[in-house]
Amino acid sequence: MQMVIILFHFLLLLIASAVGLGPALPDQDVCEPKHCKHGQPPVRYPFRLKGRQPDHCGSSGFDLSCNNKNQTVLELPRSVQLLVKRIDYVHQRIQVYDQDGCVQKQLQNLILSASPFMYSSDSHYYSEGNFTLFNCSIEDQSEYYDAYSSIPCLSGSGFYVKIEDSDSGNDDLLSCTKAVDISEVPRAMMYNRENKFDFNWTKPPCGFLCEVKGQGCRPNTSNTSGIECYSIHREDKGARMKLIISVAGLAVGSLLLLLSVIGLCWLHHLNKKEKEGQRKIEQFLEDYKALKPSRYSYADIKRITNQFKEKLGQGGYGTVFKGTLSNDVSVAVKVLNNFKGNGEEFVNEVGSMGRIHHVNVTRLVGFCADGYNRALVYEYLPNESLEKFIFAAKGENRCLCWEKLHEIALGIAKGIEYLHQGCEQRILHFDIKPHNILLDQNFTPKISDFGLAKLCSKEQSAVSMTAARGTMGYIAPEVLSRNFGNVSYKSDVYSFGMLLLEMVGGRKNIDVTVANESQVYFPEWVYNRLDKGEELGIDIEDEGHHKIAKKLTIVGLRCIQWYPVDRPSMKSVVQMLEGEAESLTMPPNPFASEDDKKPKKPINRELAAISE
Incomplete structure (x- = not known):
């Protein structure tokens, strides 16, 4: 590789000298x-x-x-x-x-x-x-x-x-x-x-002295006329041009050969780098044939998106474009970043969503695995993400009524319950947050983005993880430290609880811009108010709306208990959301001091761990 670089630099110098990029020759005509x-x-x-x-x-x-x-x-x-x-x-x-x-x-x-x-x-x-x-x-x-x-x-x-x-x-x-x-x-x-x-x-009299003879004219103070004539097409200049053309042709040819060799080496490097990921994807697709999602070529993806004309958004794993199928059905096409990882993101997304058929989970229409080009085709949801409504900027008319917030919370809970219990294998999402909850034209919530998901057997409730996954602020404590227990489906329950509290507060759970320092961490602030029998401190006039907000808050606080064993299952969460607010009692304080944060009952350390 070092010899290739040296040769490349030599050729650049050779070409520069040939075409005049190097030092000027003495007779160069400026x-x-x-x-x-x-x-x-x-x-x-x-x-x-x-x-x-x-x-x-x-x-x-x-x-x-x-x-x-x-x-x-x-x-x-x-x-x-x-x-x-x-x-x-x-x-x-x-x-x-x-x-x-x-x-x-x-x-x-x-x-x-x-x-x-x-x-x-x-x-x-x-x-x-x-x-x-x-x-x-x-x-x-x-x-x-x-x-x-x-x-x-x-x-x-x-x-x-x-x-x-x-x-x-x-x-x-x-x-x-x-x-x-x-x-x-x-x-x-x-x-x-x-x-x-x-x-x-x-x-100066250049015309009849020089130009009429087909010669050039230039100043020369030693002549009485003050000019001298010179041949525009001199032999030495023609010879120099022939030399330049010959050297430039040789240099360009050598450069093209060198670039071809470098290109082949680079392609070989990329092929070697992607070999394992590509083999993994092809093996997965072979095993996945029975589920029969639509498979598209990369040419199909360009046609569906009209050459990637309308961009909907961009994330860490790819860019989302709006597209249209042949039957005029709108879709959202996520084009994954090339050469990203070893194909795990793609396998997770297709493997998880291809098994799912639920009203509260985004439907996977198809996928593309054409060489290094990978894309996922989903149903198109016009109201975008829940994040845009609960964190709406001042002046934006994006607020949802409390009844609709309750419907959305219940729909998300049912979708997560389906992932945990309704599929052949349990699916742990690991990235439940407002940005990954999409809304259709009727504001029905749809869970999306399964790039971090893991599949496990329903009989096994814990998974092993070599590294934390998810978004800070929604990650369960046990995902960051095993001192709090095993990683399991209860990690999604914690993320859902943090999402519920953000829906109630209409703000991020951690907000350093609030005037009152005690309100910086909303979950702890709202728990202290309820624990003292005070109102939520949220501007709600209607009594019925106040009951909905209180119910969502209590359920959210139950879901964010520090230890997984203290959190309810998603089935219990659905039941609480469907029940009356008066039947709910305050959960234990999840924000007690470190001395009080010891397990109230032994953590089951005998659950079999599932390898990644």
């Missing part, structure tokens, strides 16, 4: 012709293109520039600017025009004698003259109006601008007002209606 853009006249000596050629590339007074539209501009003294149509280097002639079609606007500032140019015309209007412009009323023009001596582009509504030539006789100007005097400008420019002009220059 004054080669430039263009503002394709189709614009080429700029070379005696002209120079400001900003693109050095000062010595042009003669004094021959400055050209590019405007914001990349048009070539001739800059004359006193800020007169004309656009360049073409440049005839042999006859030393430049054709220009005014951008607005009204060169007379600039003639007041034009002094050609201060530039190297002369007006070029075959007519008697070549000579310069002095002029006065008058504003004349059209209504009073009478028989003295002369269309030829007026300037249409300067005239406006109700008046016209008349030219008074100092060499001509005076007309009746009683209805006119003097506007401006213009001195020493070519008559042909003053009376021009075609908006194009030719300027000539005589010095």
